[in-house]
Amino acid sequence: MPSTLQPSIAIIGAGPAGLMAAEVLSKAGYAPTIFDAKPSAGRKFLQAGRGGLNLTYSEDLTLFSSHYFEAEPFLTPALKNFTPDTLRSWVKDLGFETFVGSSGKVYPLDKKAAPLLRAWLQRLKANKTEFKMKHTLVDWSEDSWQFETPDGLKEYNFDAVILAFGGASWPRLGSTGFWSKIVEKRGVKLAPFKAANMGFNVKWSKVFKEKFAGQALKNVSLFSQLGELLISEDGVQGSLIYTHSKQLREALEKSAPFTLSLDLFPHHTEQELEKKLSGKKAKQSLSAFWKRMGLNGIKASLLREVLNTEQLQDSLLVSKNLKNFPLHLESSRPLEEAISTAGGVKFENLDKGLMLQEFPGVYCVGEMLDWEAPTGGYLLTGVMAQGKQAGEALLKRLKAQVK
Ligand SMILES: Cc1cc2nc3c(=O)[nH]c(=O)nc-3n(C[C@H](O)[C@H](O)[C@H](O)COP(=O)(O)OP(=O)(O)OC[C@H]3O[C@@H](n4cnc5c(N)ncnc54)[C@H](O)[C@@H]3O)c2cc1C
Numbered sequence: 548m549p550s551t552l553q554p555s556i557a558i559i560g561a562g563p564a565g566l567m568a569a570e571v572l573s574k575a576g577y578a579p580t581i582f583d584a585k586p587s588a589g590r591k592f593l594q595a596g597r598g599g600l601n602l603t604y605s606e607d608l609t610l611f612s613s614h615y616f617e618a619e620p621f622l623t624p625a626l627k628n629f630t631p632d633t634l635r636s637w638v639k640d641l642g643f644e645t646f647v648g649s650s651g652k653v654y655p656l657d658k659k660a661a662p663l664l665r666a667w668l669q670r671l672k673a674n675k676t677e678f679k680m681k682h683t684l685v686d687w688s689e690d691s692w693q694f695e696t697p698d699g700l701k702e703y704n705f706d707a708v709i710l711a712f713g714g715a716s717w718p719r720l721g722s723t724g725f726w727s728k729i730v731e732k733r734g735v736k737l738a739p740f741k742a743a744n745m746g747f748n749v750k751w752s753k754v755f756k757e758k759f760a761g762q763a764l765k766n767v768s769l770f771s772q773l774g775e776l777l778i779s780e781d782g783v784q785g786s787l788i789y790t791h792s793k794q795l796r797e798a799l800e801k802s803a804p805f806t807l808s809l810d811l812f813p814h815h816t817e818q819e820l821e822k823k824l825s826g827k828k829a830k831q832s833l834s835a836f837w838k839r840m841g842l843n844g845i846k847a848s849l850l851r852e853v854l855n856t857e858q859l860q861d862s863l864l865v866s867k868n869l870k871n872f873p874l875h876l877e878s879s880r881p882l883e884e885a886i887s888t889a890g891g892v893k894f895e896n897l898d899k900g901l902m903l904q905e906f907p908g909v910y911c912v913g914e915m916l917d918w919e920a921p922t923g924g925y926l927l928t929g930v931m932a933q934g935k936q937a938g939e940a941l942l943k944r945l946k947a948q949v950k
Contacts, residue, residue: 553578554706554945557692559684561588562722564913564930565711566667571938573674577945579709581676582694583721584683589664590720591713595927596660602638603631603924605647614925616793618918621894622929625901628939629932631924637931641666653924684712687729707908707945709937714888714914715740724888726915734905736893743919744792744886744926746777746784747799747876755848756780764845768813770794776809778845781880789886790921796879796889809872811846817870824862833859842869887926889919900940901933908944910937 556572558565561583572579581588595601604611608630615622635645635653643663644656655663672678679694682701686693692703710730713722727737751760763785765775774787788795798805812820827836837847850859850868858864882888892911896903901916903909913930920929 554948555704556580556707556709556941557582557703557705558709558711559583559692560711560713560722560913560915561585561678561680562711562713562913562930563589563592563927564713564934565709566671567931567934568709568711568910568912568938568941569671569676569934570667570674571935571942573671573676575942577942578675578677580679581671582679582682582684584681584723585721586680588668588678588680589660591717591722592664592927593660594717594720596658596664599654599658600660600663601652601654601922601924601927602645603634603653603928605631605651605653611925611928614920614923615918615929616920618894618916622918622932624899625932625936626928629928629935631928634928634931638663641670651923684726684729687733707910707941709910709912709934709941710915711911711913711934712915714891716742716745716882716885716888718883722888722914727891730892730911735896735903738890738893738917740882740891741796741889742792742879742882742885743796743889744789744922745796745882745884746779746788746880747782747792747795748878748880749782749875750877751778751782752852755852759845759848762845764849766813768810769807773813782876783874784880786922790923792879792921793889793919795876799876799878804875804877806873806875809874811849811869811872812842817866820866820869821862824865827862886922887919888914889917891915891917893917898940900943901937902940902944908941910941912937 556577556579558569558579558581561581565581569579569581611631612619612623612626638645638655641663645653646656647653682694682696685695690704692705694701712726715722715724724740731737759778760780762778763775764778769787770791775785776783776787777785823840837843849872850865853868853873892915898904901910901912912933920926
């Protein structure tokens with residue numbers, strides 16, 4: 548790689564991981580250039596803002612780190628260096644307050660991503676970070692990085708490169724996963740992409756689907772966790788499902804369909820429900836009786852999805868189904884629809900500073916790495932922590948080269 552007094556540093560991918568790496572470098576006096584395929588930066592970050600921008604989660608760091616599953620040992624150093632509190636201070640430094648919601652999730656006060664992103668980009672530009680948008684990396688060979696641009700193919704050489712391509716979900720926002728072919732060609736080992744934080748297909752009856760698609764199934768419990776699901780045309784989605792999506796995906800990989808057990812009445816025991824249900828008078832209509840005990844709408848219709856008319860009269864069977872409702876998951880929804888991506892560049896390719904061991908000076912950060920975490924702010928904290936980690940490692944390397 549060429550070496551000059553002001554090294555040429557490229558960051559490819561203008562998502563939160565790449566932007567955080569740029570921040571570290573530009574604060575230290577370097578002038579990185581951020582390349583991105585899209586016309587503007589941080590499109591997925593802005594999309595996250597549509598759901599309120601859950602930045603991080605307020606909890607003890609050991610518990611926080613455990614949400615990164617198998618990647619925990621690899622990511623803990625980065626997370627110790629960029630904790631949920633660091634993230635909140637960083638937001639404050641940009642001029643915005645955060646708050647902790649009742650569940651522990653942390654949001655900016657206005658729950659919006661656009662003002663935060665605008666301030667971040669302004670600060671980066673003021674600190675000499677250059678942006679080259681509509682530059683799609685299409686090839687990387689030896690020291691040559693080739694980009695497709697509106698002015699045709701352009702070739703660059705860099706002293707150091709931080710790759711921050713994102714995963715492969717929501718491709719219209721920029722992270723298409725195409726980059727995997729470019730790095731795989733160079734011998735970088737990848738784990739296959741999989742959907743993470745996604746919905747699951749369920750075969751609803753036509754009647755149920757027409758009536759309830761788009762509605763929330765509230766006050767239920769899944770794996771002893773209270774929450775709500777969203778009924779979709781094709782199945783189920785929503786935070787309670789996303790939280791357990793890794794476990795459910797892995798169960799489906801072993802054998803499909805997978806039947807999960809949903810507690811539709813988490814505040815009552817089966818015995819209490821059975822007692823209530825057996826109090827029905829012969830002349831009473833079933834739906835009116837159920838309604839009086841709060842069993843109507845989606846929950847009542849779910850029962851009708853699995854029990855026939857005769858079975859619905861059986862208070863023991865109904866109470867059992869209310870406490871252990873069998874939801875048959877057929878398969879995962881496709882990666883394109885998922886909130887995030889599992890799989891990507893394996894950690895075994897990288898050193899502690901997230902540099903590719905086979906390519907000194909080339910780093911990988913963010914959702915393009917082989918890790919996953921549930922929604923709850925773990926994704927944004929994770930990618931920004933990695934951006935900081937690689938940015939600082941590159942700083943050290945550049946300083947050592949000058950000596
Ligand atoms: C609907 C939705 C809601 C979400 N809500 C939350 C939330 O509330 N909290 C949370 O923690 N996380 C949330 N996330 C996830 C979070 O937004 C991502 O994990 C995060 O943006 C990933 O950051 P990244 O920098 O690694 O990649 P990205 O943000 O995906 O950025 C990657 C960038 O690389 C560019 N790129 C890709 N390939 C090339 C190429 N070949 N050449 C040049 N540029 C390229 C892309 O254009 C893109 O700008 C949400 C995601 C979605 C889809």
